[in-house]
Amino acid sequence: MTEDVRDRIAARAAAELRAGEVVNLGIGIPNLIPAFLGDDGIAGVHVHTENGLLGVGPRPVAGSEIDPDLIDAAKLPVTAVAGAAYFDSAASFAMIRGGHVDVAVLGALQVSIAGDVANWAVPGRDVLGVGGAMDLVSGAGRVIVTMTATTGRGEPKLVDACTYPLTARAACDVLITEQAVFRLRDGHLVLTELLGDTTLADVAATTTASYEIDLEG
Numbered sequence: 001m002t003e004d005v006r007d008r009i010a011a012r013a014a015a016e017l018r019a020g021e022v023v024n025l026g027i028g029i030p031n032l033i034p035a036f037l038g039d040d041g042i043a044g045v046h047v048h049t050e051n052g053l054l055g056v057g058p059r060p061v062a063g064s065e066i067d068p069d070l071i072d073a074a075k076l077p078v079t080a081v082a083g084a085a086y087f088d089s090a091a092s093f094a095m096i097r098g099g100h101v102d103v104a105v106l107g108a109l110q111v112s113i114a115g116d117v118a119n120w121a122v123p124g125r126d127v128l129g130v131g132g133a134m135d136l137v138s139g140a141g142r143v144i145v146t147m148t149a150t151t152g153r154g155e156p157k158l159v160d161a162c163t164y165p166l167t168a169r170a171a172c173d174v175l176i177t178e179q180a181v182f183r184l185r186d187g188h189l190v191l192t193e194l195l196g197d198t199t200l201a202d203v204a205a206t207t208t209a210s211y212e213i214d215l216e217g
Contacts, residue, residue: 005148005178006029006032006148007032007036008178008195008196009029009146009147009148009176009177010029010032010033010035010036011036012176012181012195013029013030013033013144013146013176014033014036014037016103016144016174016176017033017037017043017045017103018045019043019044019045020044020045020046021045021046021102021103022046022048022054022095022100022102022103023045023046023047023048023101023102023103023104023105024047024048024049024050024096024103024104024105024136024140025047025049025072025105026073026104026105026106026133026136027073027074027107028074028107028146029107029147030105030107030146031072031074031076033105034047034057034059034078035058035059048092048095048101049073049092050073050089050092050093050096050136051071051072051089051092052086052087052089052091053070053072053078053080053084053085053086053087054084054085054087054095055080055081055082055083055084055085056072056078056079056080056081056084057078057079057080057081058078058079059076059078059079060077060078060079073131073132093132093135096132096135096136096139096140097135097138097139098139099139099141101136101139101140101141102140102141103140103141103142103143103144104136104137104139104140104142104143104144105143105144105145105146106119106133106136106137106143106144106145107119107145107146107147108145108146108147108157108167108172109122109147109157109164110157110158110159110163110164111145111147111157111158111159111162111172111175112158112159112160112161112162112209113158113159113160113161113188113189113209113210113211114161114169114170114184114187114189115169115170115171115172115184115189116161116162116166116168116169116170116172117133117137117143117162117166117167117168117171118162118163118164118165118167119133119145119167120133120165120167121164121165122164123164123165133167134167137167137168137171137172138168138171142173142174143171143173143174144172144173144174144175144176145174145175145176146177147175147176147177148178149177149178149179149180149203149206149207150206156206156207156208156209157177157207158175158177158182158206158207158209158211159207159208159209160208160209160210170184170187175189177195178195178196178198179194179195179196179198179202179203179206180193180194180195180203181193182211188211188212189209189210189211189212190211190212190213190214191203191211191212191213191214191215192214192215193215194215200213
């Protein structure tokens, strides 16, 4: 996976966000999104991190003063925009569980055609725990999943049915890979946009999952 691919996914995910929304960004590709939201209040999007900050700003630039106590959920240094609010983890999860987060953007190991999301455990490997993912995909108004189309071994991540332990069923609203944008509509997975120079044949070659195509919508 190249950084360019990750940036392409993050940039496209940023375009899904609307001014005024409270948005939680997960670890990995979602964490790259602030770089594509601009510097002026991050385009009016209120970035939330579950470790206790609403109003996450851009990454500190090289050479600037970095506050070691000001980090996001990935433990990476961040800045805070004017008017940002600080709170403890319990309050943060009360916001999430209470439906006060408009959008959750997270990575995934697998997504099914029904919108099921598996993002926390691979059978046979060490497990650190699901973290806040279960709360976020259940409590957020919209869930955007960002992931590469395949694993490093070339295995499809978009599948008919998840084989990894689930984070939540029917949770994904929008799926963005380096190849395409998919949306869940009335329980059906629909390919709505091709990214870069990707063709329909390219998408079909990286998944065995069934999906509808509507490039007009």
